[in-house]
Amino acid sequence: MESFKIQRETLIMKMLVHKDRWNDDNSGFRHRNKFNTRMYISNFLNSLNSDNSKIRWKASKGDVNFFESCAYELNSLNVKTVLDICCGMGEFVNICTKKYNMDAYGIDPIVDCLEPYGIDPETYKSFTENDNLYTGSIESILATHSLLNNFKFDCISIQNTLHGKQWKTSEFNNIFKFLKKYSKYIVISDPANIPDFLCLSGIKCLHKFHGSHGRNSVIHKIYKIE
Secondary structure (H helix, E strand, O other): OHHHHHHHHHHHHHHHHHHHOOOOOOOHHHHHHHHHHHHHHHHHHHOOOOOHHHOOOOOOOOOHHHHHHHHHHHHHOOOOEEEEEOOOOOHHHHHHHHHHOOEEEEEEOHHHOOOOOOOOHHHHHHHHOOOOEEEOOHHHHHHHHHHHOOOOEEEEEEOOOOOOOOOOHHHHHHHHHHHHHHEEEEEEEOOOOOOOHHHOOOEEEEEEOOOEOOOOOEOEEEEEEO
C-alpha cells in the first residue's frame, strides 16, 4: 500500500509539472509560484490518513441533482479550485472536474474499510484509481493543514456532514478555523449544535439550496469568507 502511495504521488507531480509547461506566461516568478502552489496541495493531500475507529457516520448515497446545482453556482462565482471533505465516492468532485474543468480534490475516511459502511469492492477500486480522491479523516486534515502554506482554495465544501448532532462545539470551532484560513467560499450544511452559526464573524451567506440527500431534509448554503 505504501509503495502504491509513493508511485501515485510521483505520477501526480509529473502531471503537475507537465501541466505547468503549458503556461504561456513569461514571468518566471509567476511560473514558480504556480508550481509551488501545486506542490503544497500535493504534499498536503498525500500526508492524510484515516483512523476507521473514529468514523461516526454511515456512507449515504450522493445527491446528483444537488451536486449539479452546487457546481453550477460555484462556477458562476468563478471558482477554480475545490476541496471536498467527506466526499463519499467523489460524485461532486467528478462533476467539478469533468463538467467545469475545475481543479477539484476529494477527501474521505471511509474507503479504508468496506464494512459496515456499505462500500462494495468495485466502488472502492474506482475511488483508489481516481487521482483526485484521497483517503483522509477530518482529524488528519486539521493535523497537517500547515503543509498548504498560505494557499487558499477557492472553495472548501463539507456536504451532508456537519448538520449531524455528533459534532462537539470544540470540534466544529477547529473545523471552522480551518475553513476560514484556507478557503474563499465554503459549502456546508449548518451545524445542528451551533444554533448561532450565522452570527459568527467573517462569513456571509450567498446562496441557500433546496433540501437534498435522503428525504431532502439537508439544507446546504454557500458562504463567502470575508
